[in-house]
Amino acid sequence: MSTWDFLLQPAGFDIGETGLFAFEATQPVWRALMVGLGNTLRVSLPALLLATVLGMLLALGRGSSSRSWRLLSSGIVDAVRLVPLLLQLLIWYLLLVEWLPDANAALSLLPGVWLSKGGLAFPWPATGDGGWAWSWPVQEAFNVQGGGAVTPEFLAVMIALSVYTGAFLAEVFRSGIEAVSTSLLEAAEALGATRWQVIRRVLLPQALRTILPATTNQYLNLVKNSSLAVAVGYPDLVSVGNTTLNQTGRAVECVAVMMGLYLAMSLLTSAAMNAFNARQASQGGLA
């Protein structure tokens, strides 16, 4: 019996949140791992975007002329960077679960959008027999059924990752921008360039050279940090891999698969960022 045969066996366990996939316990183990990978990507990609936006806002705040904005941004950046991510994740999860209304008494924010401890439910296209239609969430006996949903676990992981990485990215952006020598900016202004032209043609090309490699680093960290989701019950790759490991006993193979998939994600992320970096360097600007 080959050591990899277990991947073709029925999984035997359900996954609480499957995103765009539909997963049954009778499907093979490799499909369960793919669903786990999908969940990791589903939480990492929005978190990457949010972290970048948050990083830019915090960097702007730190460089702001108003003292209160400066203090606020510095305070947030320092506090978030100093507390371990696992603690932050648990705190966000605790807050979300405490504050949200009970699942059997969900709050309707908009017609068809329900918020409760069971998650945020919204209308989502669902495929039925012969075409697709909108599936609307409905409050049932225990919780809201139907439609698309994001669980508090997903929200907690996404928010925690975004805030944590955003704070680090803020420092990366700020240091990249401050590293550009002011004489260059003054020279551009002396030549009659507008503020926007100075930023776009002089500041950013120089700053991006420093910022992009460090940002790649932070993005890779974010994807790897998503593995902490197992602590709050979000079924990401590590959580599903762990379950598979325990159900089948195949410790070495399961860890090898998880490592391989994380390696693939990291290589893809860094390849994409390096291509972007090379394009910046060759064209000399945010073209």
Added chain:
Amino acid sequence: MPTLPHLLRLLRSLHAWRAILAMLLVAAAGQAHAGKTLDGIRQRGQINCGVSTGVAGFSAPDAKGRWAGLDVDICRAVAAAVLGDGDKVNFVPLNSQQRFAALQSGQIDVLSRNTSWTLTRDASLGFHFTAITYIDGQGFLVPTKLKVTRATQLKGAQVCVQSGTTTEKNLADFSRSHKLGIKPIVFDTYEAGFKALFAGRCQAYSADASALASIRSKESPNPADYTVLPDLISKEPLGPVVRRGDDEWFAIVKWTVFALQEAEELGITQARADAMKASDDPAVQRLVGSGEDMGKLLGLDKAWSLRALKAVGHYGEVFERNVGAQSPLKLPRGANRPWSQGGLIYAPPVR
């Protein structure tokens, strides 16, 4: 303190290479574990017993840090039988994901950690399950205010479970066969799961019924707010586990459990074990060491089972003290009574 040139000169000599080769061979042989578990225990003077990180009634440290529980008492009984003293045990707390790797790697000699006996675990992980010390089943803990009385009413519910246990699989099977569409929320630690239930995140928490009783009585903010549903959706025979490759050790652990269980049938209690040496019943004599020498056949001495009984008492006493009437859990004996009293505890005869 040898200097570096001194060490290099040493390596050039053949003597050193022979010594290094001998050390590597010993290290390699140590990995094989064939028959070595018992030798290792005797050499260390201690049994490495894998237990949980704190399941009340089964294995949990008390306020003074001393381990107590049903699984803990089984390890103490084995230590008393093999090493003469029930305290010669090193308790290694393990979570549900570490426990099997710890046993496979040799970090522990026996896993006594409310582990269910299943075919997958017995046949494919390189283990032997020794005996059944607690007959359990998987149940559900629900908040009373949901007014759920049967497990089949949990249609579409979100149920918190702990990862790395048979619970997830049983829950999926139950959900599929009754078409309930249950969504599991899987946590990696024991505590995170039931804390999510108390916070209202999930509508039920599923685990072995014995663990649910301990959670409800010790961990919940108000035990009256939570109910353990009467349905048991699976069979969970719990018992100690050992590695394959040491048949002597396997036999010793197995027969220590059987001795405790048979002692209950014969009425040999912890207090009266010594006094019952005067009994005329050959079965009693074999267990208290005044009759035939059963210990010799296991590689132990005559008083092996007497020491086990004096350390922890018979199975019924172990049960009542840790999870039964004399404990905060107050679990009923149920199926865990001896066969002669209508239960399922049927130990093969010690003879």
